[in-house]
Every structure is written in C-alpha cells, then in structure tokens.
Amino acid sequence: xxxxxxxxxxxxxxxxxxxxxxxxxxxxxxxxxxxxxxxxxxxxxxxxxxxxxxxxxxxxxxxxxxxxxxxxxxxxxxxxxxxxxxxxxxxxxxxxxxxxxxxxxxxxxxxxxxxxxxxxxxxxxxxxxxxxxxxxxxxxxxxxxxxxxxxxxxxxxxxxxxxxxxxxxxxxxxxxxxxxxxxxxxxxxxxxxxxxxxxxxxxxxxxxxxxxxxxxxxxxxxxxxxxxxxxxxxxxxxxxxxxxxxxxxxxxxxxxxxxxxxxxxxxxxxxxxxxxxxxxxxxxxxxxxxxxxxxxxxxxxxxxxxxxxxxxxxxxxxxxxxxxxxxxxxxxxxxxxxx
Numbered sequence: 001x002x003x004x005x006x007x008x009x010x011x012x013x014x015x016x017x018x019x020x021x022x023x024x025x026x027x028x029x030x031x032x033x034x035x036x037x038x039x040x041x042x043x044x045x046x047x048x049x050x051x052x053x054x055x056x057x058x059x060x061x062x063x064x065x066x067x068x069x070x071x072x073x074x075x076x077x078x079x080x081x082x083x084x085x086x087x088x089x090x091x092x093x094x095x096x097x098x099x100x101x102x103x104x105x106x107x108x109x110x111x112x113x114x115x116x117x118x119x120x121x122x123x124x125x126x127x128x129x130x131x132x133x134x135x136x137x138x139x140x141x142x143x144x145x146x147x148x149x150x151x152x153x154x155x156x157x158x159x160x161x162x163x164x165x166x167x168x169x170x171x172x173x174x175x176x177x178x179x180x181x182x183x184x185x186x187x188x189x190x191x192x193x194x195x196x197x198x199x200x201x202x203x204x205x206x207x208x209x210x211x212x213x214x215x216x217x218x219x220x221x222x223x224x225x226x227x228x229x230x231x232x233x234x235x236x237x238x239x240x241x242x243x244x245x246x247x248x249x250x251x252x253x254x255x256x257x258x259x260x261x262x263x264x265x266x267x268x269x270x271x272x273x274x275x276x277x278x279x280x281x282x283x284x285x286x287x288x289x290x291x292x293x294x295x296x297x298x299x300x301x302x303x304x305x306x307x308x309x310x311x312x313x314x315x316x317x318x319x320x321x322x323x324x325x326x327x328x329x330x331x332x333x334x335x336x337x338x339x
Contacts, residue, residue, distance in 0.1 A: 008049045017041055068096055068311060069104045069127035071114045073134065075228070076107060082227070082255050083283040084300050085133075088155065091304025092131065099312055101128075111136070115144055122148040129315045131155055131307055132164070135200045153311040155303070156201050165314060167306045171201060172208040174296045174328040175250075178278050179212035181294070181330055182248045186339030187276060189218040191246035193235045193256050195227050202252065205280070209250065218246035225256060232259030240267055240275070247339065248276040254285045257293055261335075276336040291334030298328040 014024040019038060026033045027042035034042075070092070072085060093103050104127055108114045118141070121127045129151035132141055142163035145152045157166025182190055190213045195202040206222055213221070223238055225231035232255065239246055240263070251257035257279035261271055271277050271291055279286055282295035313320060 013042060013045055013049070016045060065126055065128055066100055067102045067104050067127050068092075068129055068131065068308070068315075069106070069118075069121050070131040071106050071108055071117050073108045073111055073114050075226075082253055082281075083285070084253065084281055087300035088304035088307070091299075091301035091306075092308040093304075094301075095305045095308035095312070101312070111140065115140065118145065118150065119148065122150045129153070129311045131311060135159060136198050137200065137203070139200075151311065151314045153307055153314060155307045160200070165310060167303065167310055169201065169298065169303070170328060171205045172211075174280060174298070174330075175205060175208035175212050177328060177330040178250055178280070178296065179209070179216075181332065181336065182250075182276065182278070183216065185276070185336055187248040187336075188216050188339075189244060189246045190216050190248050190250065191218040191220070191239050192222045192250045193232060193239070193252060193260060194222055194224050195252045195256075197224050205252065218242070219244045225252075227253065227255065229255060229259045232256035233263045236260040236263035237267070240264065240269065246275065248278065248336070250278045250280065253281040254279045254283050254293070254295070257295075258285060258289060261289065261293075272335050272337040278336060282331060286333070294333045294336040295331055296328050297331045 010021050010024055010028075013028075014021045017024070017038075019042075023034050023038060024042050025031075027039040028046060070089070074085075089103065089105065096103055104121075106117055108117060118130065121130070127150075130145070131153055132145075133155040135141070135154060135156065142152075142154075142159050142161055146163050152164055154164040154166035157164070157168045159166055179190065190209075192206065192209045192213075194206055194209075197203060197206065202224075210217065210221065218239070219242060220239070223235040225235050232251070235256075236249065236259065239249060249260055251260050257277055261277055264271055264275055264277075269275055277293060279293050279295040282297040286293035286295045310320075312318075
C-alpha cells in the first residue's frame with residue numbers, strides 16, 4: 001500500500017522558497033510586506049503543490065471563513081425525492097457566491113446530531129453564520145445558537161420565542177387559496193395529508209386548513225405522515241377506506257401527492273373524476289404527472305435568495321431593508337375539476 005500523501009504546510013512552502021513563513025503568509029493573503037516577485041513565486045508553488053490553508057490557521061490569522069452553513073435533519077432518500085430544498089439551496093448559493101461566500105451543507109439524522117454539528121462549526125469557526133429550517137415544538141436550536149453567538153436565520157417561521165430572525169412563508173394564505181378553489185369547484189368533503197405534526201410549519205398548515213375548511217371536512221380530515229412515499233400511500237388508503245370518502249385531498253408536498261394519486265388509481269378511483277388532488281408544493285413533477293397537479297406556487301429559489309440575503313445582512317450588521325414577502329399563488333391544472 002503506497003504511503004499516504006500529506007498535505008503541504010505553510011512551512012513547506014516557505015522552506016522550498018527560502019523565505020520566512022510570515023512572508024509566505026503575506027503573499028498568499030495578498031497583504032503588503034513582500035515584493036511582487038515573491039508573491040508570484042509563492043502563489044505559483046502553492047498552485048503546483050495544491051496547497052490549501054487549514055481553517056484554524058486562517059482564523060488565527062484573522063481571516064474569515066467566508067462560508068455559510070446549512071444543516072438539514074432529513075432522511076437522505078426523502079431529500080433526494082423532494083425538490084424544495086434543492087431549489088432553496090440553489091437560490092441561497094447564487095446570492096452567497098455573488099458576495100464571495102461558499103455554502104457548507106450537511107445532512108443529519110436527528111436534532112441532537114444537528115446540534116453537535118453546529119457546535120463543532122462554531123468552535124472551529126468554519127462558518128460565519130448558519131441557515132436552519134424545520135423548526136419543531138420545543139426546538140432547542142434557537143436558544144443553542146443564541147448561546148453560541150452564531151448568527152442564524154430560520155428558513156420559514158416565525159420562531160415562537162423570537163430568538164431567530166426568519167424569512168416567513170404565508171401558510172395560512174396558501175391554505176385559504178386551496179380551500180377557496182375547492183369550494184368554488186363544488187367540493188364539500190376535504191381532507192389533508194400532512195407532514196409530521198411536530199414540525200411547526202406543518203402544525204400551522206393543519207390549523208390553517210381546518211379553519212379554512214370548517215364545515216366541509218371529511219372524516220378523518222387530517223392524516224399525518226413522515227413525508228415518505230410509503231406513508232403517502234398509506235394515508236391516502238386510510239382516507240378512501242373511511243366511511244366518508246373525501247371528494248378532494250390536499251397533500252403537503254408533491255412527493256405525497258404523487259404517492260396519493262398512485263394509491264387512488266390502485267383503488268380503482270379516477271383523478272379528478274372521483275377525487276380531486278392538490279399539492280401544497282409545485283414542481284416539474286406536478287406538471288409532468290398525468291393528470292397534471294393543481295398546486296400552490298411559490299418559488300423556493302427566490303425564497304433561498306431571500307434567506308441568504310438576510311443572513312449576510314446579519315453577519316455584516318447591515319440595516320434590514322423593507323422587503324415585501326413573496327405571496328403564494330395557486331396554479332389550476334387537470335387534477336381538480338368542477339363537481
């Protein structure tokens with residue numbers, strides 16, 4: 001087995017060139033105190049040896065990481081199926097890269113694991129600030145981040161304890177639009193397949209749905225899932241096997257909606273002739289499916305851009321401009337019809 005290749009150090013660069021470590025550092029960090037010829041030689045050798053600074057050394061030198069972190073506690077397979085966070089990350093990265101920042105993304109399996117990652121990033125000064133999402137009931141992360149003194153923005157919200165600034169999503173308006181459309185098209189037995197009830201944004205959506213659909217809820221009116229395809233199928237079967245089958249089902253995202261359509265077809269039911277279907281999240285999947293899915297449209301890329309801008313303003317202690325929140329709209333497609 002060949003010996004493991006060690007990463008060259010700043011001392012290695014200085015020794016090869018016959019200069020001091022301070023001079024090599026000044027050259028690499030574009031600081032005054034060395035000649036242009038020395039700077040050119042140092043940069044050329046660093047490129048040749050594929051030298052990269054250790055993050056701790058950069059911090060000791062007073063150089064910021066120019067990196068923002070995002071830890072997401074989700075099932076890896078589920079994350080790959082759902083497009084929302086992929087598009088959010090794309091939007092955030094576009095804003096960050098314009099300011100010379102990178103995005104450090106990590107997935108974890110539990111909130112405790114997420115807390116450990118946040119602590120490590122803070123102690124090692126790997127990031128200037130972090131994005132968090134999926135706030136839960138009794139969530140320890142806002143207080144933990146405040147204790148660490150690490151700038152953070154909540155993607156979603158609001159934070160009930162007001163410890164974290166956030167970019168909000170108007171879930172109540174989204175549900176009002178969905179239920180109004182279903183009522184206008186003659187639907188009178190409405191059901192909702194939601195995500196996990198311990199997530200605060202899901203809790204808000206359930207409350208908004210129940211309020212908007214008061215007087216026209218099927219029994220059961222709401223069935224919770226873990227966002228997986230399997231539970232989407234199981235929840236839909238539970239609804240259509242009930243004594244009062246709904247004439248319209250709202251799904252919390254497109255993954256659940258596609259699973260629901262499959263379950264309806266397996267039961268011999270037609271969409272939308274027997275049961276109409278609406279997704280709370282729009283994506284290319286909603287347009288490609290037959291029938292195409294009526295969905296709430298709000299651009300996750302634009303949302304990610306707003307989250308990144310808010311975090312950078314927080315990191316740089318910049319004033320907060322008046323920003324109009326992005327309002328959801330509903331796109332009517334083939335999966336809902338007039339009763």
